[in-house]
Amino acid sequence: MLGRTLAGALLLCAVQAIDFRHHRYEDMVRTLFSVQNDCPYITRIYSIGRSVEGRHLYVLEFSDNPGIHEPLEPEFKYVGNMHGNEVLGRELLIQFSQFLCEEYQAGNQRITQLIHDTRIHILPSMNPDGYEVAAIQGPEFNGYLTGRGNAREVDLNRNFPDLNALMYYYEKTEGANHHLPLPDNWEEQVEPETLAVIKWMKNYNFVLSANLHGGAVVANYPFDKSRDARIRGKTSYSATPDDKIFKKLAKTYSYAHSWMHKGWNCGDFFDEGITNGASWYSLSKGMQDFNYLYTNCFEITLELSCDKFPPASALQKEWMGNREALVSYLEQVHHGIKGMVYDENNNPIGNAEISVHGVNHDITSGVDGDYFRLLMPGTYTVTASAPGYQSSTSTVTVGPAEAIQLHFYLKIAPKDGNLNTNLPKKDHRPGRTALRNPGPR
Numbered sequence: 001m002l003g004r005t006l007a008g009a010l011l012l013c014a015v016q017a018i019d020f021r022h023h024r025y026e027d028m029v030r031t032l033f034s035v036q037n038d039c040p041y042i043t044r045i046y047s048i049g050r051s052v053e054g055r056h057l058y059v060l061e062f063s064d065n066p067g068i069h070e071p072l073e074p075e076f077k078y079v080g081n082m083h084g085n086e087v088l089g090r091e092l093l094i095q096f097s098q099f100l101c102e103e104y105q106a107g108n109q110r111i112t113q114l115i116h117d118t119r120i121h122i123l124p125s126m127n128p129d130g131y132e133v134a135a136i137q138g139p140e141f142n143g144y145l146t147g148r149g150n151a152r153e154v155d156l157n158r159n160f161p162d163l164n165a166l167m168y169y170y171e172k173t174e175g176a177n178h179h180l181p182l183p184d185n186w187e188e189q190v191e192p193e194t195l196a197v198i199k200w201m202k203n204y205n206f207v208l209s210a211n212l213h214g215g216a217v218v219a220n221y222p223f224d225k226s227r228d229a230r231i232r233g234k235t236s237y238s239a240t241p242d243d244k245i246f247k248k249l250a251k252t253y254s255y256a257h258s259w260m261h262k263g264w265n266c267g268d269f270f271d272e273g274i275t276n277g278a279s280w281y282s283l284s285k286g287m288q289d290f291n292y293l294y295t296n297c298f299e300i301t302l303e304l305s306c307d308k309f310p311p312a313s314a315l316q317k318e319w320m321g322n323r324e325a326l327v328s329y330l331e332q333v334h335h336g337i338k339g340m341v342y343d344e345n346n347n348p349i350g351n352a353e354i355s356v357h358g359v360n361h362d363i364t365s366g367v368d369g370d371y372f373r374l375l376m377p378g379t380y381t382v383t384a385s386a387p388g389y390q391s392s393t394s395t396v397t398v399g400p401a402e403a404i405q406l407h408f409y410l411k412i413a414p415k416d417g418n419l420n421t422n423l424p425k426k427d428h429r430p431g432r433t434a435l436r437n438p439g440p441r
């Protein structure tokens with residue numbers, strides 16, 4: 001709809017009655033529940049699991065029907081504070097939650113439409129144990145690494161199963177390019193916080209996501225892991241098949257941010273305020289690559305402040321610098337194409353594969369038969385396929401505004417046909433170990 005685009009150009013008129021402070025765990029939980037209490041009809045709080053020390057990983061959900069996936073309404077997530085000592089994302093997401101509730105109540109048309117058309121999930125802290133370690137030191141005295149890992153000092157952004165090696169192998173051999181298999185016993189190989197997030201990703205068909213960090217100011221997009229990690233210290237651009245859309249997503253954030261797009265920040269320069277992960281420095285077992293290779297979700301990593309633990313006095317300026325970017329990025333979930341996959345009797349087909357000609361990365365329909373495919377404006381040939389059905393192909397033109405709806409109706413395949421059988425899943429090869437001196441990501 002045109003309304004969102006037009007409204008997007010208007011300044012958001014927020015009534016700032018909020019105090020800006022750092023929230024320790026109890027304070028954060030209280031604040032999230034008070035937002036839920038203030039906006040009960042459009043919010044829900046749920047826990048995706050517990051940290052090593054037993055703290056709940058709470059998610060605040062915004063939707064016109066909280067707790068329910070409505071077909072054709074995309075799921076979005078923001079994840080903050082994965083590194084416990086990188087605290088700005090946590091505070092911004094708490095602030096953002098209050099903002100969504102207040103603006104909805106005030107009748108802000110842009111925010112109201114966003115909540116009606118999107119299911120928004122906000123996890124302000126993925127690493128509440130690490131945060132407490134960092135917070136005891138406080139803003140002035142926090143070292144570069146204190147509180148970065150979880151309670152067992154494991155870096156959660158080096159803790160996801162490594163699917164890149166498999167993908168890089170498959171792309172040479174025309175193997176699977178999406179929803180790659182997890183290694184055996186993966187559940188025992190990851191930390192409780194990582195396990196909780198992976199289960200979360202399995203339970204919701206997320207379309208778009210961002211992961212909020214600190215220690216630099218740049219929007220970082222996949223892949224994080226270099227295709228050629230064997231040469232020591234070498235960095236090289238590692239593009240996904242969706243490189244153009246990832247660049248656009250990163251630029252949406254950097255240009256809507258008050259100063260990220262200018263490029264010079266924290267003594268570093270990033271052209272337009274964006275970077276490919278591997279071309280900055282290669283890292284393995286990160287969350288954003290995992291999102292792309294295991295799920296339908298496109299995730300980028302946002303580095304939001306030079307100072308990982310800024311003083312409370314800096315929070316208001318940071319909020320004003322990020323507020324429009326947080327909204328604009330979220331609105332990107334409504335671009336590209338979306339639709340239903342049905343059989344001949346109008347029954348939805350879940351887990352159908354949606355392939356875009358020329359883009360070597362398929363996405364799948366959710367259990368309700370609905371799919372979402374982020375795309376740049378242009379004309380595309382799109383094929384839907386599912387085991388036991390004949391594939392169906394359509395051509396569609398995507399404009400710059402709202403997602404185009406494209407539905408598929410699949411006929412049952414002839415009995416002795418050998419159509420659409422999935423390639424056998426191959427063994428996962430173990431990944432490399434984490435970098436010894438981690439950067440902000």
Ligand SMILES: [Zn+2]
Binds near residue numbers: 439
């Ligand atoms: Zn980080």
